[in-house]
Amino acid sequence: MQNKSTMLEGYPKNRMFMGLGILVACTIIVIIIESNIDVHDHNFQPQIVIENNSTCWLREEYQVIEECHPCTEFEVVSKSLGVCINTHYKEVLRCKSGEIVTRSCDHVAEIERRNLIIFTVVCGVLGFLSYMLVYWRERVIYRRAQLKIERQLNRPLLL
Missing domain, CATH: 1.20.5 (Single alpha-helices involved in coiled-coils or other helix-helix interfaces)
Structure with a gap:
């Protein structure tokens, strides 16, 4: 009586290659479909909260002083910094005019x-x-x- 194995050694090579080919083809099709699907809403504008109503970074060049980083728990809970309310992340910018601005950012x-x-x-x-x-x-x-x-x-x- 032969011992049947449960692994792939019992299958002919042509079936294994056919199965592998089907998997590769499915992978390529999924990649093509995913690359052509537009998942972004074109009407969506990221909500950027600006502290002290300053928009100098929209009108002039600016330099990022502090990269996007999490707000402290106190800033989020106390709402002392308006930019931390929505995204819980902030970055500090220096506009060309010298004004320092804090704005919310995505991480x-x-x-x-x-x-x-x-x-x-x-x-x-x-x-x-x-x-x-x-x-x-x-x-x-x-x-x-x-x-x-x-x-x-x-x-x-x-x-």
Whole structure:
């Protein structure tokens, strides 16, 4: 009685390549569809809250003094800084006229950086675990083959 295995070694190579081809084709189709879908609303304008009603950064050149960073808990709760009410993030600008302005900002770069690091670590861990699983499975199959050959060689010859 043959031992049926539950892994892929029982499938012919042409079926595995066909399955792999289907997966690659589906991936390419999904990437094409996602790149053509416009997920942004063209009428959406990001809400930018300006402290002290200063809009010098809209009219003239400005320099970013402090990059977009989170407001303190006190600023958010007490609403002492108006720009911290909506987004909970702020950045400090210096206009060409010398005026220093605080405006709200989105923390997209920070989130993207964190998400990239998390994604990279998760992919690395999953890749390593997959490699270890395949390595272990290969060793089990190799050992079974060795035992089978050993049993066949040790079997007495019937004449």
